[in-house]
Amino acid sequence: MRNRLPLDVAERAGWTGVQAALGILITELADISLWWAAPAALVLGSAKSWVAGRLGRKGTGSTLPESADPATPPNITFPA
Template identity: 70%
Template sequence: MTKQLLLDSAERAGWTGAQAALGVAITDLANIPVWWAAPIGLALAAAKSWVAGRLGRKGTASTLPASVDPASHPTGI
């Protein structure tokens, strides 16, 4: 496993965990059924991707710096 793949995987897992935790926290604070955590997490993921696409590395939804972003250094498969 390459360093870039590990960083990309860690970034995705970290954001997924944060979005899931926020979804659960929001449902708890709003006193709504917990099944709403999934659509809330989905909305958070879409919002994160939109913001990252404009503020992060152009053309990707990654928040990794260009020096370690796999999309910046594509390798042939």
């Protein structure tokens, strides 16, 4: 069995960076205090997880395919 943890870590780090950058962009475009970037990123992260739970790996907030997601137990497949 191959180690899927590096993919999971890369996915989480990548999405966190995107959400933080978008949070900062939103505060800049709205011309509001930078302190609002964290709540904006939190909302974006929650929205991403909600969408991923319906479109990506079912039952998780992961956007990784089932074969690469560490939440998938080995040798078990889930119905689509």
